[in-house]
Every structure is written in C-alpha cells, then in structure tokens.
Amino acid sequence: MVVRIRLARFGNKHQPFYNIIVAQARSARDSKPLEVIGTLNPFPQRPTNLSEQEARTARAYKEISLDRSRVKYWLGVGAQPSDPVWRILNLAGLVQQKQQSPK
Amino acid sequence: MFQWLDTEGAPLKHHIPGSTNYLPDLKIRGGSFDKGEPSTQPFPLNANFVSESILSEELRNEIHKRVVGQKKSIRAVSAELGVDMRRVAAVCRLVEMEKRWKQQGKPLALPYARAVHEMVPTTPLQDSRHQRQTPHESINDLPAHRLTNAQIFYPVSESRQFTRIEAGRVFSAAPARDHRIVTEEAANPSEAMSRITQNPSRIETVGKGAKEQPVLQPADVRIPHPHLVVHERQRIANPNEFQLVRKAYDARLREEEEIERDRKLIAQERRERQLSRVQPESSRFEFRIKDVVVSKETTGSDGRGARAPGRRYGVPSYDRKKGQIKIPTQVVV
Amino acid sequence: MRNRATTPLSKAKIRQSWSKYNLYNLSRSRDPRTAQRTFFQQKWTAKSLSRNYHGEQVRESEWERMFSRRLRSVVPMDPYKLARDDGSGMAAGRGSGLEKFPEENPTPKRLLPASRNPNATPYTHMTFAPLERRLDVAIFRALFASSTRQARQFVVHGSVTVNGKKMRYPGYLLNPGDMFQVDTERVMFATGAPKDKFERREGRVERKKAEAKDAEAEGEEAAAEEAKENESEGETKEAEEETLDTRGTLKTLLDQAKSIMTSNKDVLPAKRKQEIRGFQKAIRRVMSKSPDSSILAANLETQFAEIMKVLKAKKIETKEAKGSKKETKDSQKTETAPTTPEAKGTETAATGENKPTEALNEAFRQAAQNPEEELDTSELTDEEFEVLRHALVQLRDNPIDSTKPYATPWRPRDYMSAFAFVPRYLEVNHNICAAVYLRHPVARPGSSEVPTPFGENIATAAFSWYLRRR
DSSP states (O other): OOEEEEEEEEEETTEEEEEEEEEETTSOTTSOOSEEEEEEEEEEEOOOSOOHHHHHHOOOEEEEEEOHHHHHHHHHTTOEEOHHHHHHHHHTTSSOOOOOOOO | OHHHHHTTTGGGSSOOTTSOOOHHHHHHHTTOSOSSSOOOOSSTTOTTOOOOOEEOHHHHHHHHIIIIISOOOHHHHHHHHTOOHHHHHHHHHHHHHHHHHHHHTOOOOHHHHHHHHHHSOEEOOOOSSSSOOOOSSOSOEEEOOGGGGSOOOOOOOTTSOOOHHHHHHHHTTOOOOOHHHHHHHHHOHHHHHHHHHHOGGGOOEESOGGGOEEOOOOHHHHSSOHHHHHHHHHHHHSTTOHHHHHHHHHHHHHHHHHHHHHHHHHHHHHHHHHEEEEOOTTOSSEEEEEEOOOSHHHHOTTSOOTTSSSOOTTOOOOTTSTTOOOOOSOOOO | OOOTTTSOTTTTOOOSBOOHHHHHHHHTOOOOOOTTOOHHHHHHHHHHHHHHHTTTTSOHHHHHHHOOSOOOBEEEOOHHHHHHOOSHHHHHOTTTTOOOOOSSOOSOOOOOOTTTOTTSOOGGGGTTGGGGGBHHHHHHHTTSSSBHHHHHHHHHTTOEEETTEEOOOTTOBOOTTEEEEEOHHHHHHHHBOOOOHHHHHHHHHHHHHHHHHHHHHHHOHHHHHHHHHHHHHHHHHHHHHHHTOHHHHHHHHHHHHHHHHHOOTTSOHHHHHHHHHHHHHHHHHHHHHSSOGGGGGSOHHHHHHHHHHHHHHHHHHHHHHHHHHHHHHHHHHOSOOOOHHHHHHHHHHHHHHHOHHHHHHHHHHHHHHSHHHHHHHOSOOHHHHHHHHHHHHHHHHSOOOTTSSSOSSOOBOTTOGGGOOOOTTEEEETTTTEEEEOSOOOEETTEESSOOSSOHHHHHHHHHHHTTOO
C-alpha cells in the first residue's frame, strides 16, 4: 500500500486548520497518522507592527510549519505527496513543480 | 430617599476640587465640610479597598519626556519615579496617542479629564530638582508563586547555610546543592543573582518530560528590579561614598540594558533563522515556512508532546456545542 | 426615569452604577445578619448580594465557568531588606543563641482575625477578579461610563475599540497590555450632567434651524448670501458703536471673565450660561476691532487663536512700556536692575494655573485700586491678561453647544464624585478617553484591587459558595 503525505483537516467550522501528515493512502482523513510533520494555516494573516507606509505594500501571509528532514526521509522511502502538499513542498524548495498533465 | 439626598447626602452631590468626596466621609465629618483628612475609602463596609492615586498630568508628561525625549530605558525611569514598568510603557503609549490627536485636531475631553483629576487623588510631580519624587506605587511586587502555597515542614541542621535560594529549591523539590557552591555564592551574592537574571534560559530545571519545570528562584531574582537589591548592598557596604555607589549603579543599569537588548536580538535572529519567507509570483500571499522538529523528544513517548507540531489527536472540538462563547480572545496591534 | 428593576428601594441591591438611588442604597447597606442562620443560608445571602454587584449582566453559568479558586496576590518587597538579609537567619536561629525573645511581651502575639489585622492580605475580596477582565466592567472602572450596563451599550453600539480595532463584544476578556478606547462624545454624555427641559428645547430648535438652512442652501444660495451680508453689516455697525470706547469694552470683558471664573456650582446653570454667552459676544466685539474681521464667521478655534495673538501683541507692548517705566525708576535708585517684569509674568502664570480664582480676585483688587494709572499707560495689566487667558481657555475647551446630548458647558453629573476612583490595574488617560489594562488585579497586604462594596465576611462566604463545597 502507498504511503502519502497529505493534509488532515482540524479547526472549526468555517475556520480550517491543517496538519501535514504521513499516512497510509487508504486510511481515513482525520484518523491517527503515521506521523505529523507540519501544519498549514490557510487563513491569511495581516502582518502587524508596521509603519503606515509598510502596511500599504505588505502582503498578507500564510503560516506553514514543516520538518524538512522528515519530509526528505519520507520522500526518500517513496511517500507520495498529494497535490496541495506538493505545492507546499515546492514552496519549501523540497520538490520540483509538478508538470501539468497534457490534456 | 430624597430626604436623605437633600440633607445627609447633600455634600456628595458636587465634587470638592482637589479632594475625594466619598460616602464614609459623611459619617466622619457629620455633614460639615472641612474636618480632618478626606477619606480614600469609597465603600463604607469595605476597609480593604482604597481609592489609590493616579498619575497627575505633569508626572505623565515627565515620564513621556524621559522615555521618548531623553531616550532613557523604561527600567531606569521606573526606578527613578517609583512607577511600575508596565505603567511607564502604557503612559508613553497613551501620551503619544494624545499628541497624535492634538496634531490631527481631534477634540479632547478636557473638561471631563479636569473634573476627574479633581475628584481622584493624584500623585504630583515634585517640581524642584532637589526634592525626591514620592513613589507612585511599589515597583518591586513579588507575585505569590503557586509552589509556595504549600506549607512544608523541612528540618534543617543548624550548621547549614539555608537561604532563600535553598528554600526555593525545597519548594520545587530540587536536590540540595553542594556545600561548596553554597558558601561560594554566599561570599558574593550580587554576582550569583546577576548570573541568574542575565541568563534566564539557564535556570536549572527539575522533573522530566511534561512535568519539567524551572526551580523556584529566590525573591531577589523574581522581583521586577533585581538590580536595586545589588545597589542597596553596595550602599550598605560603602555608606559614605554616594558618588561611587551612584556611578556603579548607573554602570550596572547600562550593562543590564545592554545584556537584555543583546538577548532580545539573539532571540530575534534565531526566530528569523528558523523562518523562511516565500513570495511566489503566482500568488498574492506570502508564505512563512517555519522549521520545526519532529522527534522522540518533542512528540514524547505517547506522541502527544506539547512541543511537537500539529493539532492533537483525541481532543474533540466543541465549537458547535451549545453555550460555547465565540468571541475573540485577543486583538493584535 | 430610573430602572426600578435594577435599583429597587424596597429591597436594596447595590449595583455597578453611579445613580443616586444606588448611592442611597449603598449608604444604608449593612452586613447581613448571621446569628441563627445556617452556614448555607449565610453563603447564599452573601453570594446573591455580591452577584448583584459583580457581573449582574453575566449569566450565572457563565460566571461559574470564569471563577477560579486561585487568587492572585503580590507582596511588595523592599530591596533594602533583601540586601540586608539573605534569609539564613530564619534557619540558623533556633538554639544557636541568635534568636531573640522580646522581653516585654513574652507571650506570642495573638493571631488577629483578618478583618482586624491591617496587614492581612484580603484574599477573598479577589473572588470576582476574573470579572474585572471583562471589557464592559473595565470601561466602567476607568470612569468612561456611569454604569456597567451603559458601558455594555457603548460596546454593543460600536463606540469602543480595543487596540485600535472595533470590539463589539462586552464579554471580551482584556489581556494585559490591551488598550481600549471609548468615543469621547459618548464618555462626555455618560459622565456629564443631563440637559434640562430648556436645553433640550434649544437643541431641537438648533437642529431645525440647521435643517432649514440646508434646505435653503440647496434652494437659493444668492438670497442666503444677501441675508448674510445684511447681517454682517448690522454687526459691523454695532461693533463700530462699541469700539468707540475701547476702554469700556475691555472693562466689561474683564468683568464678565471674572464672573465666569469665580462663579461656583451654586449658581444656576442657566444663569451661568447667560454669563458665558455675554462673554462670548463681548469677545466678538473686541475681535471686530482687529483688522481681519473675517474671523467672526470662522469657528471657535481660530477665534481663540486670533484673540490670543491680539492679546500677546498687547502684552508685549505693555511689557515694553512697563519695562521702560521700571528702568527709569530703577535708574533713579540703583544701576543694576534685573528684568523684573518677565519674572513677574511667569510668577503670575504659575499661581494662575494653580488657583485661578484667587489670582483673579487679586488681579481685580489691584485693578480696582489703580484703574486710571494702569489704563492710561497700557490698557491691561499682566494679571488681567492672565484672567482673560483663563476665561478664554475655558471658553474654548468647554463651549456651549446645544447640539450636544449633554448639558453644555460640560459639568460632571451629580453624585459622580462619590463613585470616582480608578483602580491601579488600569492606566487611564482621560483626555483621549483611552486606558490600558496593565495586569490582572491582585491582592496585597492590607488591600485588594477589586473594587467591591462588601466587607470581609460577605466576600469570604461568597468565595466559599463558589468553591462548591456546600
């Protein structure tokens, strides 16, 4: 069976929060995983403690936490990231951008 | 009721500028106005609540001037004027805001502020330079620690040097220290204390895993101004050399400030190192990727360690339950 | 009309409110009787009494969830004592001969009950400390609202911000360092005396006028302008008549300023208002003398600035004149003459700030003693300038404005002083109606920071009620 790196939804209604987990592909989304290797907060946060000028140009940010060494290990043993996790790992510079499949 | 308001309660109707006008005063002065000191107790039945003085306008501006204008540290200003450090910071914030309002031409509530300052006792600013500023409040408040609630019977041999440091160790169930270390520290207590205050991350801990907690430190370290204790020690040692002691005090204060600044800088750098910011072209957001560690140490043996990343498993979310109050818990500036 | 349900007179309940009904209830409140009542009954009474005051707007279940049996306390430490003693004496004393027995009082001190021992920490007064974190209670404690219910309304109606963001939840629990801010107009309304019947009517008339003006402006602008011109012409004519006698106008101005500054609270508000209005008019007349008469139409702020400028110019003139006079006198006597007039000016300013009324009286007495001389050389003395300045400052800061929802000029509402205190866990700036929640309230030896009208026995019984061991 395939081991996947994917997201598990936590948080409240209208207020998602994701754990980045390593789990068997066929297991339930929120069941206990093999390992939790990070988190993703999809709600954009406003940067604080800025001067007015900075505040005008500042981008809202999304918080991600990730254990890079564990990601490398799991990729090395053949774990397959799901599409959203692939994008996150690409941001972290751990995988190449996924090729668009030809239509 | 109206009879009472017209007769006995009549003095309470208008405030007496520059003095308090509380209910217990009625019984003391018996309707006549100027007999003795005005009471600072607003409630007749509660002698344990007194109306404490607030900062006068001049003192507030002085604090702002010293911190913002003369660039003194909050700690120094707090020790000089006898005002709590948190209050000093708050005053600076508020006065700054007031200035901004004046610049923008927003109307201030001046008559109201004046009336309140007439009703409530205020701490005045000592105008002459030679007079010492009367302290506004006690600046060295020691919060009662949870561990000291217990009453412990702990027999000690007479020959043993059993100081506040030892007592703290007993409260947190830490093993007794070696005799040599104790005598060494007793020889130079100031240095021993500053070693702790300057490196708070190196305080010894007791307990394992989730129960790990720092050893309870003595009051000399836990008060907001530990440097004042060292200053007093120097004053006791050199009772006649004011200049020398004063100089040493200033030097120590500067040193403490520098160390604190360095500590903050290092912490900031560490945080920056662990954080990588990505601003992809295709997205309007920035992504802040924080490095975390997933290992046996952080997750613990049962996988539920508090230092590991991620929300915990086995903890239900009660957000749809009845009676859950969903109001914000904090507002970030 | 008072709310009969919240401040009943028949069964006195003390509330977080500044109403006179509450004050009366507070004045006749006594400790409940405990003789021949079971402990449960005592606790029940204590709980219900204190809950009527603390968080009466909070549901019981909500409060029970907030209750914490851990009561915060602090001990003020003296660095001198800490430096003198490292605490080893406590352990070394027994049997080593270091321990001293007091000779006069060999029997150990009897432990006083907490209520009579001034240095005991009143822990149980901290029972309701978690409620002081609530935003509505904190607003009331900072003297921004006349009751917690009103504070709650301010929050719900959106005139309160926390850290610069609008906060609509009265149950928001403030964190240490949070700054909350209430709309100044709302605060002035809450703490100011209410309007009487005539003032309300004035306000209505004013509003109608404004509406009518708006309509007119929309309809025909030219006509309005014409009318204005006519008006201004009439005014200037009047002003000309008045300014013929500058001395007279200045004198009347001063008289009015004096009456404004010295009038105490016994004077009826209506009469006081008349006085102030007269003063305002007089100022206008004086100003019409000045070359730039367009200020008349402008707002009070610019008027004030202009008049201060005029006065300053005059003051400099007087100073010069006086200085020259002094110099001549001094030269007759001695050669070394310090610059006295300036020093005098600063002195009067200082005293004027401290006790305006006294300085005024003094000034007027002086003015009365030698009116001709002073007015001959220069029209006003330094003291008189001070008087005028004070009156002007007051006029600017506390103007008459019948559009406001409170009685103008603003004065504190009746019986406010009996409830006016600011606890130490808040740092309040009343000028901008903002406050910072510094820390959670704490108890310290001899006093607790939670304002509660009840004594030790009620507090202790209420605390033990919520310990749930009944």
